[in-house]
Amino acid sequence: MAFKRNIDRLPIPPKDAKVQNVTCHFCIVGCGYKAYSWEVNRQGGPSAGSNAFGANLALQQDTETTNWFAPSMYNIVKQNGRDVHLVIKPDHECVVNSGLGSIRGARLGELSFSETTGSQAQRLTDPLVWRYGALYPTSWQDALDLVADVTRRVIEEQGEDGLIVSAFDHGGAGGGYENTWATGKLYFESMKIKNIRIHNRPAYNSEVHATRDMGVGELNNCYEDAELADTIFAVGTNALETQTNYFLNHWIPNLRGTSLRKKNAQLPGESHSAGRIVIVDPRRTVTVNACEIEAGKENVLHLAINSGTDLTLFNALVTYVSDQGWIDKEFIAASTSGLDAMLAANKTSLDDAAKITGLSADDIKKAASFIAEPKDGKRRRTMFAYEKGLIWGNDNYRTNGALVNLALATGNIGRPGGGCVRMGGHQEGYVRPDYPGGRPAPYVDQLLIGGKGGVHHIWDCDHYKTTLNALEFKTVYKKRTDMVKDAMSSVAYGDRNAQVEAIMGAIRKGGLFSVDVDIVPSKIGQAAHVILPAATAGEMNLTSMNGERRMRLTERYMDPPGQAMPDCLIVAGLAQALERSWRAAGKNDVADKFKGYDWKTEEDAFMDGYHANANGGKFVTYERLRAMGTNGFQEPAVDFRDGKIIGTKRLFANGTFNSKDGKATFMATQWRGLQAEGKQQEKDKFAFLINNGRANHVWQSAYLDQQNDFVMDRWPLPYIDMNPDDMNELSLQEGDLVEVYNDNGSTQAMVYPTPTARPKQTFMLFAFPTGPQGNVVSKGVNELILPNYKQTWANIRKIASAPEVTRHLTFKSQEYLPPT
């Protein structure tokens, strides 16, 4: 049966409920929410004067009401040690989401830790250490001293390259300016750690190196530009599912034509009509369907490209647009360099592009016209948006550059209705001292597989779920960490010197000491020797910025579980333990490098980090952010005036870019086939494309969703979309379990019949806890160690007919059907 909560009523927030600012923890969009909390033994009433909404709740509320919350938005949590009711509901005043709640953010309430209701009982409450053959609780000081002593000993023997780090670099939960600063200060300032990687890729690198090298920061427009554009050109982004309320609240009004008034008011002197959209994606997504519903099929061009051939398409478009004279000569002359060389290098005919991409020359021409054909003699405004289809796709660096070429040539950066932007995954929240390593950065997962390093610090990362070549990684990692576990079990826990000696003995033989900081038990945490419990957003004050650089403060509205602490304060504790350890070893010069962590609160870390170091940070404080509410301001801050932080609506609005001469540079980006080592052979050898991505229910929220009944009822296993003919060939029915396998490894999924899936082209959920797609992804990367998850080929075979967990599910098409 479908999961139901069997809730028939909820408590009413009283008039004097406490109201705090919340930005959703999960994805890049950062929707605004408000947290209402009040004492557990009180409640409001239905009359307008007795509830927090000022509404008569004895009546049915209207569509899109501000006066209702779903059961998923509610919980009972601790606030300063006392039980309170908590409601986290979407904020109608926030310009990002205007009251919309996604299927993820609208569950923030029930995804909170509660001893009363039992939600998120998986949360870590205590530091844990390996002793007597299992992980058991200990004190912060005991755990941190052990980590510090082992870390020091490894550095003494192997140098700082012996410390390998995996750390988030983003905003939202498990990140934020406070925490990225703290980890950055520890590893890049107090130490000079080069062997560090980021949560979702095996090295310390930008996912969008090319656009940065061209002088164009990747988050350069504002969400309103999607309402102002004549055309949206969307590449490898399934925005309805992965930037849901940005899409619903800013793209859809343009496609519906309801932003016309805004276009006419802000952009007078040119003709305007409802927006059109080009979607480059090998797969027909629910995004394509929604666009067709709203804009009409004639205004939606879905380019179902051969997987991994985007670069050729962009080169053909820039060639054609230039040949037609549809480029912005004035902008190019004033603000760019290298156009002619780029055009000469990238020259691609429509026919050649058609052959490689599998598209028709006419469709490529039509896309060029949507993008750049002048409207009544005026420049057409096009917004370029891209995400993982490009970022984790073939030849990432050049493909990124090829798209920015097109945006620059058509004068679409820094202008209203324009932009060339990544859509984003997490929110951002990066402020750190400079990374001391080189470029390309070390391929950290290969170092670990190759037996390098003696100690591994993991900050809210889970390689077991989100790395490439995951099966080999797991096999080696388990072996190396088991060596240390066995050594630890061989001596009494209470004898610290003997413990450290035993650990070091195992490390010298190839073992690895693993320290895992997280909010929940992770898969890689199964291998850890020390686990440190972190707090998440809302359990601490936390700042981040979203995909239009909108910075907000999520206020602390509840206590963290047990002894859990904000990451930045764990860093402070670890730094102080390292100082003690080095001093006890008689190395005062090293110990002194770990001074400067006397933070008592996350606000102290914020002031030490963002306020003192970020561009415009001097204008930003917690107090000012609180007053700016869920709308915050758009970074960078440029002033504080009349009680408000003044931000920046668009980057590069004055035509000056991030380079020495202020000009953006075009890039030569020739096609070179499947670039990553071994990909072409894999394609030739295996039958099915295993394209991969996210589901609406689970997106930047899997770590909590894995204990959410609503989600796990719907997706107990990752689904794999398959064409019905392919299913017949393999004698598969809906809900059957299959093994996906190739020379890299194997994983499992449940079959979802998908008539719109092209033959032999499947789509599988990525990074799902019960079937990591990364197991079958090869170790092939680009020249800057960017993973290529998308171009993966494998075979499929049946494991079992639909088990009980999938038998009650619906496998109907996920595409909305309009009234007939």
Add this chain to the structure above:
Amino acid sequence: MRKCDKLVDVGRRHFLRGAATAVAGGAAATAMTAAGPAEAKPTFARVNYPSHRLANVSDLKVDQPLEITYPDADSPGVLIKLGSPAEGGVGPDGDIVAFSTLCPHKGFPLHYIATDKSLNCPGHYSRFDCEKGGMEIWGQATENLPQFLLRVDGKGDIYAEAIDDLIYGRLTNVLKA
């Protein structure tokens, strides 16, 4: 109008989950129906659902949904004969089901698509499967679609007697008990 200010027991109650709760809920609803109008004090653990006659089985044709309201006139729903047995289905063929038609996301009215027996929301494209207890096929709602619990008497009259989740736009399913 009767107010909802008698609500107590707002703590653990609604986190009871799964089949055991459904059984308890059903039993409570039956008991309350038998007791007549909700004048009893103290209040029950679940709200006091009315029993409303919606239609007779002979009124229904396969895939021709009947608009209904339950538990009051401000809560629209739909009564559908699906043509094959379904979760929560009643009647001689076990195929008669009823659902709220207010989308649990933002309250837009759902429409029925007979070709795949789904309810669809024009607001933000959510879809619910009428053959699977209102399971959200895809969408924005954080609830599967509230289903009305039905009973058929000896004459073939169909009664709605309870709801298995919270209806959009009300913090108690029964506003006028």
